[in-house]
Amino acid sequence: MSGAGATSSHDHEPLMRLTWTDPVTGTRGYLVVHTLVSGLATGGTRMRAGCTVTEVEDLARGMAAKTATFGLPVGGAKGGIDFDPKDPRAIGVLERFCEAMRPWLDAHWVTAEDLGVPQHLIDDVFARLGLQQSYHAAITRSADPERTLRRVRAGLTAAVPGGLLGDVIGGYGVAQACLGAGEAWDWPVAETTVAIQGIGTMGGAAAWYLHEAGMRVVAVADAAGTLHRAEGLDIPVLLELRDAFGEIDRSRVSPDVQLLPRDAVISTPADILVPAAISYAITADNMFDVAAKVVVEAANSATTPEAEAMLVARGIPVIPDFVANAGAAAWAWWLLLGQVGADPVEGFLRLRTEMRAKVALLLHQWNVAGVPPRWTGLELARPDRDASARAEKPAQLIIP
Template sequence: MEREIHLDPTFKMARQQFDTVADMLEIHDGERDQLILPKRAISISIPIHREDGSITVFQGYRVQHHLALGPTKGGTRFTPSLTLGESAALAVWMSWKCALASLPYGGAKGGVAVDPRSLTSVELQRISRRYMLEMIPFVGPQTDIMGPDLGTNEQIMAWFMDAYSSHSGKSVAEIVTGKPAALGGCAGRREATGRGVTFLVERAFSHMQINPQGRTAIVQGFGNVGSVTACGLAYRTGMKIIGISDQAVAIYNPKGIDVAMADRYAAEHNKSLAGFSGGEVIDPEELLTLPCDVLIPAAIERVITASNAGKLQCRILAEAANGPTTPEADAILDQRREEIFIIPDILCNVGGVVVSYFEWVQDMQNFLWTNTEVVDRLCRILESAFSAVVRRAKERGISHRNSALSIGIERVQAAKRLRGLFP
């Protein structure tokens, strides 16, 4: 299992990023493995009855990176390509992200290797409940709290909660975040990541003393995060969204895309933009390199590579996705530091886990906050993290990514050192 993790390209990328910062922080070799390797990696089989009478066995995973600062926290994704190694990499990034935002969590990630669109509603519920059932020995409100991710949603979190609660003999709302509001979900949780991206893009413009009004943006990935971000930039900041894409299609319109119309279209067409007439259909790879003020990769890992990093024509690169930029691309972008202001992923998309933390706290206290309180607290945490990253980058002459990673890694390292090894 350890070999499977180490050979995964996404985990190799997370390890490479870590080693770069570990060299900078002069962390010795023995301590590096303690900081980067997951505490627990779980692989399970999930057999379900299909509605046609057959039985299919799916593969499920959960990786818990560390518990030095508190329980682990992380999303659960249902995607066909999910692997144990990818889960481990995402758990590691979640650890640095939580530490950067000063949240009392370690990182976790997991899910099922399945395309949820290939399942009926009944089959989706069966696989969701069985996944949680298999995970019950390893998760809990003080051990590991799940949340939604790619391919999952509020309904699946409700099924997770019910499966865990049924086993516990009582309602345990705090076992998951991202639930429906009627079950103890937090106001603004669904919009939290995209809302955070919007805030940080505005903050970057402010830092550069540029008015965002009328500036252009391209959003690669029009799922929950991408669509909320696109609408926020268009209707909150007055920016013009000139490009959007999803798994099926990439659309470009230099005059601006009606993102509210695109959002409604996707909702009515199985979350797909295929057939949307709001612009010209282009090559998805080309979309990333078109001129714009803000480029927002909001889909999957490793889309900014050595082959296209030198071709980016944006002023701000806001990494709404996890791990969208490879280390090789980072080396190129580091030479373009004066041209491109990078909001690294562990800062850019931290809004989701921040509001998940709010939800967990509220469920533990049985006391719900208003949307205004949630947004206010979120913005204060984002402002603090943004300022810390920019300040350290300037003081030490390092990239924003290395600045953000070093803050997160240092905080986890300090916690592990203080707790020591047992026995």
């Protein structure tokens, strides 16, 4: 588990690990269900070359902590496929994986987008399999599945600044975590600087909403390298230059933007560092390069346990992924449960309120008592809101 010496009641063996081999390409795929609550678990499906069952298990454990921290009546799971999403065969691999996982997707596992798998793609696959939408296992339990499906689709496709609500809500939550961190130290918004590693769905949306709020995003990194401008980057322009894989067309970048190596984003002088790309991006080997005052994990398991312990020893707190990037999962379940509707204002307000409150608590404990934010975050997931404890209760999930 990603954590600086912290333990929690989520540190138990997962309920199930499943390994799949694609009959066409021979690639491996994995499903790890950490906990079931009311017979359900939630967690996205990722695709990247080199994905391992250990990685997927870490992510499933993180999802269990995420759902408990935000009080969601569901357990944690994760899917992963060891395949390059840029390969033209990737859609076929994803479809065969979902077909093989159909017993779980039909009744127990609510999945969604993750690294390498955008929401529209996984929804297309579900539609071809006759499952309509990736929240299928929950939607079919509702009192009126058709009405719930309409509400979910309306929410996911609601147009907002920066894109569609379903695509940007996770990044919006990360932006609120960053703004909450600034509030904890009374940093003036316009003078606060941010470096973001990863400019895809999560990192791009975080960059958009931070820019909109007035923070200076001074560096962003994609697979091709880091773009840096000390005065602040024109984020809306850069986002328009991205391709389908979140890479920016360098031929159209303003000449006053520095083009640096990809790893330079880690050492960029900035108040906040947001790793929003791959898992395990900050390690014991590059941790000393971190120049930020706080790390906000937008990617799942972005910091290894060793690196986090060393950052904490340096006085650099890490806002853990199961808090900072929980916005998409929390909002999706609020939407499913009818606690918010498709109106973006409603979803943004609830997420902003809950994220700011949690970050304020985490950093208060850090500032007053030196308690690492992960430890305080794990306390939020104990014991009556803990997924493993709730899994033992015969609670019924009611979806209107």
